[in-house]
Amino acid sequence: MNVTISPSSLRGTARAPPSKSYTHRAILAAGYADGATVRDALWSADTRATARAVELFGGDVDRRDDGTLAIEGFDGRPEVPADVIDCDNSGTTMRLVTAAAALADGTTVLTGDESLRSRPQGPLLEAIADLGGEAESTRGNGQAPLVVTGPISGGEVSIPGDVSSQYITALLMAGAVTEEGIEIDLETELKSAPYVDITLELLEAYGVDAEKTDRGFAVEGGQSYRPTDGEYAVPGDFSSISYPLAAGAIASEDGVRIEGANPSAQGDTAIVDIVDRMGADVEWDQDAGTIDVETGSLEGIEVSVEDTPDLLPTIATLGAVAEGDTRITNAEHVRYKETDRVSAMAEELGKLGVETTEEQDSLTVHGGESTLEGATVEGRGDHRIIMALALAGLVADGETTVRGADHVDVSFPGFFDVLAGLGADLEKNE
Ligand SMILES: O=C(O)C1=C[C@@H](OP(=O)(O)O)[C@@H](O)[C@H](O)C1
Numbered sequence: 001m002n003v004t005i006s007p008s009s010l011r012g013t014a015r016a017p018p019s020k021s022y023t024h025r026a027i028l029a030a031g032y033a034d035g036a037t038v039r040d041a042l043w044s045a046d047t048r049a050t051a052r053a054v055e056l057f058g059g060d061v062d063r064r065d066d067g068t069l070a071i072e073g074f075d076g077r078p079e080v081p082a083d084v085i086d087c088d089n090s091g092t093t094m095r096l097v098t099a100a101a102a103l104a105d106g107t108t109v110l111t112g113d114e115s116l117r118s119r120p121q122g123p124l125l126e127a128i129a130d131l132g133g134e135a136e137s138t139r140g141n142g143q144a145p146l147v148v149t150g151p152i153s154g155g156e157v158s159i160p161g162d163v164s165s166q167y168i169t170a171l172l173m174a175g176a177v178t179e180e181g182i183e184i185d186l187e188t189e190l191k192s193a194p195y196v197d198i199t200l201e202l203l204e205a206y207g208v209d210a211e212k213t214d215r216g217f218a219v220e221g222g223q224s225y226r227p228t229d230g231e232y233a234v235p236g237d238f239s240s241i242s243y244p245l246a247a248g249a250i251a252s253e254d255g256v257r258i259e260g261a262n263p264s265a266q267g268d269t270a271i272v273d274i275v276d277r278m279g280a281d282v283e284w285d286q287d288a289g290t291i292d293v294e295t296g297s298l299e300g301i302e303v304s305v306e307d308t309p310d311l312l313p314t315i316a317t318l319g320a321v322a323e324g325d326t327r328i329t330n331a332e333h334v335r336y337k338e339t340d341r342v343s344a345m346a347e348e349l350g351k352l353g354v355e356t357t358e359e360q361d362s363l364t365v366h367g368g369e370s371t372l373e374g375a376t377v378e379g380r381g382d383h384r385i386i387m388a389l390a391l392a393g394l395v396a397d398g399e400t401t402v403r404g405a406d407h408v409d410v411s412f413p414g415f416f417d418v419l420a421g422l423g424a425d426l427e428k429n430e
């Protein structure tokens with residue numbers, strides 16, 4: 001599907017989809033438990049991949065009409081899967097499921113789509129080997145397909161903190177059901193740190209203790225996953241909220257309201273402060289879970305995405321509209337996502353007439369609304385690139401066509417309907 005967007009004036013209310021990060025963890029945690037009911041779950045391409053893995057490990061995930069997931073768990077250690085686990089486009093699935101596979105008494109094979117098969121898994125494979133399992137990349141390049149043989153019983157590992165926080169999440173979640181537990185020493189400073197806070201929050205809700213230590217993180221073994229009252233409710237997703245929020249900040253004189261914006265451990269709540277600092281008129285009522293935003297005259301700012309890598313595409317588009325320079329720093333880990341998002345945004349915004357300066361660890365966008373000219377841009381099979389480029393189309397002169405737009409299903413199914421519901425002038429072409 002290609003989507004063509006014309007300059008638009010937005011108003012109205014949009015609802016945040018449920019958090020992808022919490023949903024992945026809630027599904028897998030229900031697998032480690034002897035089951036759970038997960039309410040308000042995100043049902044997207046990525047979270048379906050985690051659900052499939054739980055089923056291959058011996059659980060069952062049943063989606064009811066109201067969107068609730070009724071999950072039967074494998075209760076502790078997974079079964080050896082009867083088939084290859086296809087993690088599709090989802091890095092979170094691959095990392096969390098690789099560590100789960102190391103608990104099984106036998107061999108698991110994991111793969112994914114072309115993008116996922118190019119992302120780094122090496123540090124997690126080494127950690128599993130250090131814990132006594134076997135974990136290999138079939139091509140010997142630290143990338144999937146992966147072959148993992150367990151069972152591990154726990155122990156101490158050290159791991160870099162600057163590639164992916166998902167390795168830590170994966171080891172903490174698996175470590176709780178090992179005999180000895182797992183102690184993780186960080187070799188380098190942790191990036192994307194709030195995602196581990198999400199994990200700690202989720203583990204607590206499932207009755208599992210894990211903690212930060214002086215050197216990293218630790219989880220005791222021999223624990224059982226038991227969600228309070230057998231239920232877990234997923235909060236709204238602030239990475240997803242960043243798109244309607246930025247849309248309101250650049251293209252709504254009348255104001256846009258976002259519902260389902262309740263506080264949680266998500267670092268991406270930082271987007272509220274970012275649009276505020278850039279000059280939009282924004283108010284977040286944390287009790288009501290609503291954000292109201294109106295366009296202001298935006299100005300470039302400097303933002304570190306060390307904790308919030310998924311915001312880079314959104315901030316780059318905001319920077320393209322804002323007057324002056326927006327400098328996005330601490331961004332090297334954003335190159336290890338579904339695409340190299342630093343280059344992807346630099347190159348695609350370039351097609352819309354926006355100048356950027358790219359460095360290994362930063363992206364500077366030389367903005368100004370008058371510079372944006374409609375053009376055809378490539379979504380590159382990356383949901384966040386697609387959504388960020390669609391936002392630029394709301395204010396670019398003429399028509400902007402985003403190619404390959406169906407990939408929004410990875411994290412925000414119905415994204416274009418939500419945008420159209422706010423009054424965006426867009427046309428979908430199959
Ligand atoms: O744990 C998670 O749910 C995620 C962690 C982040 O990845 P990294 O830790 O690899 O930066 C983030 O980019 C991803 O979208 C979701």
Ligand SMILES: C=C(OP(=O)(O)O)C(=O)O
Pocket residue numbers: 020046089090091092093310337338384411
């Ligand atoms: C990077 C992302 O997810 P994952 O790592 O799970 O593929 C994302 O959603 O932007």
